[in-house]
Amino acid sequence: MTGIDRGDGRQVIELGVMELLTRQVDRVGVFRPLVHHRPDRMFDLLRARYRLTQDPASVYGMDYHEAAAIQAEKGTDELVSELVDRFHAVTRDYEVVLVLGTDFADTQLPDELALNARLANEFGASVIPVVGGKGQPAESVRAEARNAHRAYQGLGCDVLAMVVNRVAAEDRTVIAERLQARLPVPCYVLPDEPALSAPTVAQITRHLGGTVLLGDDSGLARDALGFVFGGAMLPNFLAALTPGCLVVTPGDRADLVVGSLAAHSAGNPHIAGVLLTLDERPGDEVLTLAARLAPGTPVISVPGYSFPTAAELFALEGKLTAATPLKAETALGLFERHVDTADLLRRLSVARSGRVTPMMFEHELLEQARADRRRVVLPEGTEERVLRAADVLLRRDVCELTLLGDPDVIGRMAAEMGVDLSRTQIVNPQTSELRERFAERYAALRAHKGVTVELAYDVVSDVNYFGTLMVEEGLADGMVSGSVHSTAATIRPAFEIIKTRPDAGIVSSVFFMCLAEEVLVYGDCAVNPDPDAEQLADIAVQSAATAARFGVEPRIAMLSYSTGTSGTGADVDKVRTATGLVRERRPDLKIEGPIQYDAAVEPSVAATKLPGSEVAGQASVLIFPDLNTGNNTYKAVQRSAGAVAVGPVLQGLRKPVNDLSRGALVQDIVNTVAITAIQAQETSI
Template sequence: MARSVYVTGIDRGDGRQAVELGVMELLTRQVDRVGVFRPLVHAAPGQPGSDHVVELLRGRYRLDLPSSELYGLGYEEAAALQAAHGQDELVSALVDRFHALERRCQAVLVLGTDFADTSIPDELAFNARLANEFGAAVLPVVGGHGEDPETVVAELLGAHRAYTDLGCQTLAMIANRVAPGAKQRIQRTLTEKLPVPAYVIPEEPALAAPTVAQLVEATGAEVLLGDAAGLARDVRGYVFGGAMLPTFLDALTEGALVVTPGDRADLVIGSLAAHAAGAPPIAGVLLTLGQHPGPNVMALAARLAPGTPVAVVPEGSWPTAAHLTHLEGKLTSASPRKAEIALGLFELHVDTAELTNLIEVGRSERVTPMMFEHELLERARGTRRHVVLPEGTEERVLRAAEILLRRNICDLTLLGEADAVRRKASSLSIDLPAEDPAADRAQVRIVDPATSPLRRQFAELYARLRAHKGMTVELALDVVTDVSYFGTLMVQEGIADGMVSGAAHSTAATIRPAFEVIKTSPGASIVSSVFFMCLADRVLVYGDCAVNPDPDAQQLADIAIQSAATAAQFGVEPRVAMLSYSTGTSGSGADVDKVRKATELVRELRPDILVEGPIQYDAAVDARVAATKLPGSPVAGRATVLIFPDLNTGNNTYKAVQRSAGAVAVGPVLQGLRKPVNDLSRGALVQDIVNTVAITAIQSQDHASQDRTSQDLASDSKELPA
């Protein structure tokens, strides 16, 4: 069993950071304490934090290990030690530092040397020796950028032979950054000739493109305008300004960085005006010769394209161009978009289930927030569903959509005027690929309710459903142009499998169409909600914290039964606590009596559900308190599903736990509808939207499974003899 994985290569430029990120993702899905170790680092002794990949992994995966423990030695210190005492002494020092970290972790990802100005003789053999001394399995990566298929295959076979001959346990081989058209040919050859799995990852231009921030750092530019989002834009090309404005505008391309002398106010204002109009959106403007435009020009620039970077360098266009020519993007903690792109690429082209089995770190019994989130994405990806997002021009929704598409989680429909959606996406450097049903990846389409051919069909359907309220087709034609209604009708008609909205709409605007069109599922008296509260060592389910202000005993029982089912659906064993301000028979009053009655109803309706109530929160979750207040209870002290007596209590408690205990709150997740529609908080973060869409996709998978089971049962009943 390999507790550590050593990702290495044979030369520089292999782009293995994307593979390192992908392997880290796999490890953190299985265990909650993963370490990262860089044996040698390009930094002065005592300043190891400058390694951008280690710091990316440390921040993204919330590693609570001191930064200094994640590194071995600086290259200069290592070279001096080797020169004075030999390689054995150097290796011994690195092994000691590695084992000090390994003792604190369930698994460790080791990042091999980068073959760039390292002054280490026979660097491949050195990596192999370290891997063997660490007891780590090796995952070699060979770069294919600019190489023909034959060369890539030869280098990969040679790398496998070299690491195997040096005694390494080789998990698999990866060819990275290959020409997309050569992928299948290389894959077939490697599968035939290698005794271990081989994965081929094509070149992704978005990973190679530097961000404006990276460009600013590389050139030493001074930023005059621009916000964090603007500086995070990808630079997809360069346009050097020297022509007159009409000719210059024709040369602009989407995502280009405009490089022009600082005294060309016409080109600065012209390019920013073109960006504001979306024709085309640019990455930013870089001014040369140290020339700062006047304050009136800068004020106009700030109004034309808020957030778009404008920076200045002292050099002229020619030396500036020389700086930019070989600049490539890199994965850093400041470029989370690139990390998502890299993960999506890795997951699309690597058999992650196979590689996980090869690593065999064993699964942790403890479920951390990160492991729960990973599980959501993995389950959603299992059977790809189609989710509609009505808020197609909302920035957080677009950023979430990019992650969902890149990670191949589900197909999406974005609602909104097509040009407006794409213009907004382009201004954020988000690439929404054209729909291609033949492609083996998640698809996106943009639909404008006002011009969609479905508008008439949906109006007629809505008019029939609401005829008892006086609705007519003519009125419905206006109603269904509302994105919430249009999205809900897509779900109702099976055009989409689920809907997520609420980042820019109220809860009522999201849920009302679902009540009118989709309605409650059989057996559910009301629609309610739960939050998955991801604490440090477990996941609890809170209900109802978002929908029903003051449920009666029957409704409270229904919420408990629904919440238990939702908990089980997402891998949380349901043990239900019906919360009150008293425990057992110690209290009385209308509020306590309501909870007591609801508990009795749950036991009558679903005797298979473990339920306790009335019970106080501390007795529900703390075994020591439970032993005093309710000894012998199968739920007290072990509750996983906590049902609050009213919305006031539930909403305030979830927010208090979220803010005070640092819990990750996933939800609200609606339950009780015939088809999945979920609401977002208007303060939802991008990751909250991603998680909610994944939950919606999983709910849809289960709805589809239940529908198939019902159809099968119906079919079987027809075949029974009379």
């Protein structure tokens, strides 16, 4: 990745390319030939987000002062030679290396563009030049992009694609069309995204040396999308507030502090926070009232006067860092909306690793869901983790969302958390016009159980029943619940309303167990207490299909306390019979059973107990004989091995409904929603 000047927002493209590379290969290295400061914030972001284990010392070639001295004393050839040696030291340990070009900022190096081109050629690396278009007219941007391509190509570089970044949104389409007609390589054009250049309240606080009087981490993570300076009387001041603004006012204006926080609490509009100048602080009674009006909203005190503070604020730009994960999600969403990622990945010519790592699995989920976006309903719309997951899903354009709950409560919570739900449908089951229609539908479905419309009217106000009926009626494509509800409360409505597919004997479940080096599929660990042989065979076939649907090659191990023919008894016989049924129904599937867990996953044990088996020692789908065994095993592996357990993912329903663990993390919810959206793609065919 390289550029031609400062201010091109290249970090968005670097993050996006890293996302593509980590979808394909397990070990991705990073190399920045020249660096201003160590640690480097972009590498810190990549290391945190992509769990890189690379030694930071190997990432950096040298700092600019050292480079300038070498170039001045020994010449460019010597500088390049040293950087090439350090680059190749990285390539020995990694399948692919992302090179971050120089940043054209405060350097003493002549002709940096030519140096970047020379390094790319010596490294044997392809180049993606990035051109910044912020504040430039469309024709100027087009000319600069053509000149950049000509410059790098003229210096012998293999130019994979061009990226024009930070253009005016209204110019994006015409710039893209004209450049595509003029350039021999793809040219991706990204609009300027204000949220990326907006500093967070935390960044502003650090920059100005401020003191946090009120506010939590969530509030400090909000983007300051603008600044409103207080000086007018309260009524006029309130009229000037804008969504996401940071209120800047002298610290002795308690009326403006309380008024702006009251407006935020009422949603008219939601603000980022309040910045108090002159090192003046309101009294304790005012701060107590402020904390009650808008819990979590930052109130910051800075020592400077209003005018110099304003000058610093207007010069401050937001940065992508490891401490701004929401900005990273926004950046990736922007990249994925405007870059043909499939084509760019093909051009990168990176061979996919032979195994599926947990990170590859997670990336693939989001990519598959995004490819054909579906609507997922989340009944627990007033749960904080669900709202944070919704924020990530929306920023990444993974799917459309419907949240259930009181819109006022959800809106207030979202504002306190800095979550933008402007693209989300919010439905209150208690007051929705759909409630009557759903009551009639549910009463018809459950008439054989004596359910009347009057009774159904009360039942369907429950968020899980309401969400399930949205799926049944085609108003949503899938549902995810369970972060604060029991498994029974989540899936009982699905059993009553959606029911099983014609080709499925039962509804069952799997967990995707994301271990350090691989992803395994465990079934059934959540639904069926003691399946018989017929049901166990059905679980195995369903689980194999689910595994294949999500990129895990199915090699089925039918687990038991005995391997092969070594044991007898009713429990072993059940597994042996189920294995035979699967072989009869699906002779194309690789399956082994009965088999013990260690023989299923450990090659050395398999070589002793089942030599020559195409499943033993390398099983990817593990079917447990009963719920007791499966549930305890998945939890033991999750806790003792530090595995991420995604699920339970239900299989066998006509339309997708999935359950969450009540201890689910935000990323667990994101993954489960993506899985549900992918299942919905399949059921709609």
